[in-house]
Amino acid sequence: ERSNLAGVRHILLVLSGKGGVGKSTISTELALSLRHSGKKVGILDVDLCGPSIPRMFRVQDNDVHQCDSGWVPVFVDQDKSISLMSIGFLLEKPDDAVVWRGPKKNALIKQFVADVAWGDLDFLIVDTPPGTSDEHISTVEALRPYKPLGAILVTTPQAVSVGDVRRELTFCKKTGLRVLGIVENMSSFVCPHCSECTNIFSKGGGEELARHAGVPFLGCVPLDPQLSQSLEEGRDFIQEFPKSSAFAALAHITQQILDGTSQPSS
16 A cells, blocks of 8 residues: 655654744745755645644635645645645634644644645655644654654754753654754844844854754754744745845755755765
């Protein structure tokens, strides 16, 4: 029996022990950046209580349809280069709260993994909720037979966020999930007038954690009002703002992931 993930070459999980660090932002921009590198990408949004991926691509009003092999993902563009699946497409009203116990959440995650007809993809990015609990265990277990490439951990520079991500490193170790690297998000603020970078929080926590844990540090993504605006409006930041310092950071992270996937197959 052919699996719906049989045509997916690489599966990446985006994790963090803390909420509000920008996992969905990194997932979205990584997908856009990979598309501009000529890759076909899917995003599986398993943040069941806070599904923001549909809005970030401005397709939150789309419906999910059935086909012979399961659910057809929502395509972002006519070329079908980015496809999405999220509980956000299944809610009657976008503001409905998902008030579910663990078993029901876990069952839906397993259904997302088994029943979405992705077709052929270069990358499937799995955007996860914060923490190291039921949903994460279910996601990793359901994906294990398909040998995920690994996880990208997202943190902000402050010590409290870095501490939470340290717990996520422990989760990866316990579940046998390879850590592809750490991204420090919101590491500085890019002034919209003069483009100067200012460290609003602290800086370097993610890099220090990566060094201490012996995992790659993928880079710092600054707070850029142009990036925030494009996410709010569902626009392609990668295409529209190539001179932004956030663009350079995201392109660098994407290139490291592409380099990492080309090495084992060579």
